[in-house]
Amino acid sequence: MKPDATGRRPSSMRSIPRVVPVTAVLVASVAACAAPASTVPLLHVAGVPEHGPIAAYAAPSASVAGYRLVGSLPDGPDHAAVWRWPDTSVTEQDVAELAQHFGLTAAPDAHRYGWVVTSPAGELRVRRDTGLWAFTRTPDCPPYVVDVDDPLDAGSGVACAVATAADLGAQPTPRTPNVAQARTAIAGIRAFLHLGEPDVDIAGDVVHFVIDPVVGGFPTWGMATRLDVDAVGIVNATGWLTRPIEGPVYPLRSAQAAFDDLARRPIVAPAIACPLATEGNPATEGEPATGGEPVPEGEPATGRSRPEPPAPMPLPMPVCRPPQPVIVTGAHLGLQLDWDQSSPAGVRLILLPAWFFTIRDAPPTADVLPVIAVAAAYLAPAGTEATAPPVPSDAAGLPASPTPAGNPVPSPSSG
Numbered sequence: 001m002k003p004d005a006t007g008r009r010p011s012s013m014r015s016i017p018r019v020v021p022v023t024a025v026l027v028a029s030v031a032a033c034a035a036p037a038s039t040v041p042l043l044h045v046a047g048v049p050e051h052g053p054i055a056a057y058a059a060p061s062a063s064v065a066g067y068r069l070v071g072s073l074p075d076g077p078d079h080a081a082v083w084r085w086p087d088t089s090v091t092e093q094d095v096a097e098l099a100q101h102f103g104l105t106a107a108p109d110a111h112r113y114g115w116v117v118t119s120p121a122g123e124l125r126v127r128r129d130t131g132l133w134a135f136t137r138t139p140d141c142p143p144y145v146v147d148v149d150d151p152l153d154a155g156s157g158v159a160c161a162v163a164t165a166a167d168l169g170a171q172p173t174p175r176t177p178n179v180a181q182a183r184t185a186i187a188g189i190r191a192f193l194h195l196g197e198p199d200v201d202i203a204g205d206v207v208h209f210v211i212d213p214v215v216g217g218f219p220t221w222g223m224a225t226r227l228d229v230d231a232v233g234i235v236n237a238t239g240w241l242t243r244p245i246e247g248p249v250y251p252l253r254s255a256q257a258a259f260d261d262l263a264r265r266p267i268v269a270p271a272i273a274c275p276l277a278t279e280g281n282p283a284t285e286g287e288p289a290t291g292g293e294p295v296p297e298g299e300p301a302t303g304r305s306r307p308e309p310p311a312p313m314p315l316p317m318p319v320c321r322p323p324q325p326v327i328v329t330g331a332h333l334g335l336q337l338d339w340d341q342s343s344p345a346g347v348r349l350i351l352l353p354a355w356f357f358t359i360r361d362a363p364p365t366a367d368v369l370p371v372i373a374v375a376a377a378y379l380a381p382a383g384t385e386a387t388a389p390p391v392p393s394d395a396a397g398l399p400a401s402p403t404p405a406g407n408p409v410p411s412p413s414s415g
Contacts, residue, residue, distance in 0.1 A: 040248040040249075040250060040378065041248070041342045042342055042378060042379070042380050043082070043250075043340055043342050043350070043352070043374060043378055043379050043380070044340060044341035044342045044380050044381065045338045045339060045340050045341075045350065045352065045372070045379060046338055046339040046340075066263055066325050066326070067259070067262055067263050067325055067326045067327075067328055068325040068326070068327055068328065069259060069328045070327050070328065070329055070360070071328075071329045071330050072330070073254075073255040073256050073259060073330065073331050074255050074330075074331060074332065074333075075254070075255075077252065077333060078251060078252050078254075079249050079250065079251055079252060080218075080249065080250065080252055080333060080353035080373070081216065081246045081247055081248065081249045081250070081353075082247045082248060082250060082350055082351060082352055082353065082374075083215055083216065083244035083245065083246055083247055083335060083350070083351035084244055084245060084247045084340075084348060084349075084350050084351075085129065085130050085131075085242060085244050085245075085348060085349055085350075086242065086244075086245050088242075089128045089129065090114075090115070090126060090127070090128050090129075090131045090241050090242060092107075092108050092110070092115065094126075094131075094241055095108040095115040095117060095124070095126045095241075096108055096117075097192070098124065098126065098133065098192070098241060099117040099124050101188045101189045101192055102121065102122055102124060102135050102137075102189075102234060102237075103119075103121040103122070103233075104117045104118075104119045104121055104122060104123075104124055105119060105121075106118060106119040108126075111148040111149055112148070112149055113127060113128055113129065113147075113148050113149060113150065113151060114126050114127045114128045114146070114148030115128065115148065116148060121137065122135060122136055122137040122138075122139075123135070123136055123139055125145075125146040125147075125148050126146065126148070126241060127146055127148060128148075129348075130240065130242060130349055131240050131241030131242030132146055132238075132239075132240055132241075133146060133238065133239060133240070133241055134146040134236075134237070134238040135234070135236065135237045135238070136235070136236050137232075137233070137234065137235045137236070138235065138236075142236055143228070143236050144226065144236055144237070144238035146238070152339075152347055175205055175230075175231040177202055177205055177206060177207045177229070177230065177231060178231075179200060179202070179207055181231075182207035182209070182229035183209075185229050185233050185234055186198075186209055186227045186229060186234065189227065189234070189237070190211075193225065193239060193240075193241075195211045195213070195225055195239075196211055196213070196214065197211070198210055198211040198227070199211075205230055205231065206228050206229065206230050206235065207228070207229045207230075208226065208227075208228050208229075209226070209227040209228075209229070210224050210225075210226055211224060211225045211226075211227075211239075212224045213225070213240075213243075215243070215244060215335055215351060216246060216335070218333060218334050218335045218353075219332075219334040219335070219356065220334060220335045220336075220337070220351065221334060221335070221336045221337065221354065221356065221368060221370045222336060222337030222338075223240060223337050223351075224239075225237075225238070225239030225240065226238050226239070227239075244349075244350075244351055247350075250353065250374045250375065250378050251374075251375045251377075251378065252333075252353055252373045252374060252375060253373060253374075253375050253376065255331045255355045255373075258331075258355040258357075258371045258372075258373060259328065259331070259355075259357065259371075261371065262328075262357065262369070262371050326359060326369075327359065327360035327361070328357045328358065328359060328360075328369075329358045329359070329360050330357070330358050331355045331356060331357045331358065332355075332356050332358075333353060333354070333355060333356070333373060334353075334354055334355075334356040334368075334370065335351040335352065335353060335354065336351065336352050336353075336354035336370040336372065337349060337350075337351060338350055338351075338352050338372075352372055352373070352374055353372075353373040353374055354370040354371055354372050354373050355370070355371050355373045356368045356369070356370050357369045357370075357371065
């Protein structure tokens with residue numbers, strides 16, 4: 001029986017009144033008190049800094065005013081599982097079946113870490129380990145790139161030169177995309193990958209579909225399937241062939257603790273040459289520049305060959321709007337994609353429980369700010385040596401930080 005969102009396994013047995021000897025009850029209580037806590041590996045993830053609060057990804061409208069909570073935060077759950085990709089590899093047959101949905105009939109070409117299918121209809125690249133794939137109908141400057149020759153799929157980059165209208169000459173007017181026809185174009189790939197209902201956005205002559213999968217009943221961040229459709233069909237796309245499997249259950253910190261951590265973390269704010277309006281100094285105009293007084297006309301200049309001209313007046317400067325806080329309206333538990341070095345197989349992708357903070361007035365595609373929810377005692381920066389404490393039977397008394405190797409943390413007493 002699968003655990004619920006709190007990590008506990010619900011009982012399917014009905015309650016039957018019965019008489020239990022007092023001695024048996026006492027023995028069971030003592031045994032429960034002495035039951036050893038489970039052990040889990042310490043998570044060495046990229047989203048955990050060596051010092052300071054646990055990292056959160058950049059807010060879509062971050063400002064130096066920080067974050068302000070409007071509303072309430074949930075009390076639980078206090079346990080949740082991590083999810084890892086299976087050790088099984090994507091097969092050539094899997095790649096060939098995926099390629100058929102893009103009209104590619106050529107045989108997959110094996111690379112060191114994946115497969116490539118190339119034909120006049122486009123190119124499909126698929127990772128062997130995670131099943132991450134990318135398709136493009138026009139190989140010139142594709143928006144999605146999957147590296148099948150790098151062990152971590154981390155060494156790819158795309159640089160594009162942009163042609164001007166003069167370079168291109170007269171261009172046909174883009175055809176207005178038809179959303180209904182675009183949905184028909186992606187119906188096959190959605191059915192093949194068992195994808196849910198997408199978010200839809202129209203930009204120019206392309207309809208963009210974004211589908212964030214649900215894993216274990218939780219929403220995800222970082223592993224969306226993206227399908228871009230023009231008047232001809234799918235022009236660019238990316239997604240996943242394989243799905244992660246459930247791993248160990250970890251204690252979680254509360255949403256309030258994660259929000260407090262979020263409020264303490266630095267926020268990137270660009271420096272702008274723009275004065276702030278303050279009381280008594282609206283800063284609607286620039287102050288005149290100071291300089292030497294000009295020598296009156298007709299009077300001899302002392303130590304000067306000619307009078308100094310007046311200093312130029314600066315142009316009026318705009319007034320910057322005072323920094324506004326990012327408004328957080330609530331939170332719910334989800335799963336965030338990250339890199340983990342605690343796997344025996346090396347650096348692997350992992351889905352970590354995370355608090356998804358909802359942001360007011362943010363675009364629909366950027367209205368969630370994820371913050372790692374796993375308790376800090378079970379996290380460590382990538383490349384460090386530490387051991388994780390045992391997982392207690394409940395979330396009470398959790399250690400606050402990882403323990404250096406050689407100094408185990410005793411399990412909190414539950415009895």
